[in-house]
Every structure is written in C-alpha cells, then in structure tokens.
Amino acid sequence: MGSKVTRIVFHSAGFRSLMRSQAVVADLARRGEAIAAAAGPGVGSRASVGSNRARVVVMTETDEAKTAEAADKTLTRSIGAGRG
C-alpha cells in the first residue's frame, strides 16, 4: 500500500508581511513600554520594522539607569512585564 506524502509549502512572503505588520509593531511596542515602565526611570523602548520582522528594543538611557541595571539588574528583572 503506498503512503501518501503531505507536502508543506511555506508562504514566506506572507510570514514576512505578518511579522512586519502594524498589529505586530503595536503588540511589541506595548510589551516594550510595559518592560520599560517596570524597570523604572531612565529606561525607554523603541519599536521599529526591519527588513524581515518588527522588533522592539528596551534600553537604559541615563547613567543612573545603567548603574541600577549593573548593580541590581533592574531591567533584567522587568522582562516578565512584557509577557501576556
């Protein structure tokens, strides 16, 4: 009895379009802002769209915030705020 092979053809352009969509940018921006807010003053976030996908960066922007992260991992501890 011959076996039937299921072929999956990925629609790469569709994936890329979805990952660069405004909905994904907005979701990432919301998560980035939540992490930055949890990390405290001097931490900011910036969402952008790359060639293949949207991304968000959360970063320390002041010397005080950099020191707080280096001493107490204030930003590292806040990553969970971006869940959900």
Next chain:
Amino acid sequence: MAELIEPADGETAAIAYLSAVALSDPVLAGVEVVGALSSSSPGYEPGPEAVVVRLTGLAARSLAVDVHQITLTAWATSREDELRASVIFRRAAAHLLLAERVGFLAGVPCSEVRPISGYNDPDPITGRARYSGSFGVALRGVVVQ
C-alpha cells in the same frame, strides 16, 4: 481533590546545585556561590571569586512547570581579571545547562535550561571584572497539599 502546586524555589536550588559542583570542579575551586545579595547592599562585597545567583523572573509554563529566569553574575578579583570572570561564568553556565540532561537541579525535576544572554558586565561600584547572563530554567513545582 486537586493538588495545590507552588513554584519550586529556583534560586535556592540553583545555589545548592552550583555550590555542590563547584566543590568538585578544579576550574571553580575557591569560587563562592551566593544568593541574591545586591552588590549595592550595605557592607556587602562578594568574595575574591564568586558567582551570584539571582531569580530575575518567573512564569508558569503549565499547571506543574514554571520557567525560572536565573541570572548568574561571575565575579573575578580585580578590574583587570576579565578573562577569569569569563572562565568562571562559562563554566558555571555549562554546569547549569547540564542540569537539563541530568534531569534535576539539586533534586528538583528540571526539563529545560535555555540560555538567554551572556555579557561582559563590570561592576559599576568596585570596577571588578564580572560576566553576567540569564537562563530560562524549567522546574517542576512542588505539591504542597
């Protein structure tokens, strides 16, 4: 009756596990493994060489399993000792990753250890060389009732 399951104490388990392996690994000889003491705590300064273990996040994966974000900070003795800090960090990280294959972290069932980050992280207060990194460690919760 349904079981009451609480998250395991991931930080204590990681400290116990790394403390035990440090005793038998020549690369980690003399390295203290300590808990969530902040480098800015009054009067606190890690020993000559240390790995500070901190729980920096926690998320439920399922009813029984939680992913603990464990952050390791490996301290060397001086500002110039970056290579030693890197060696301590990488060895401690390797032991932590091994817990997935062993299946346990200090007696707590461990199903996954996923590296998240690793970076040169000199202490802003003392200037001592450090390397830090975080790991997602999936641990089974504890049935308490």
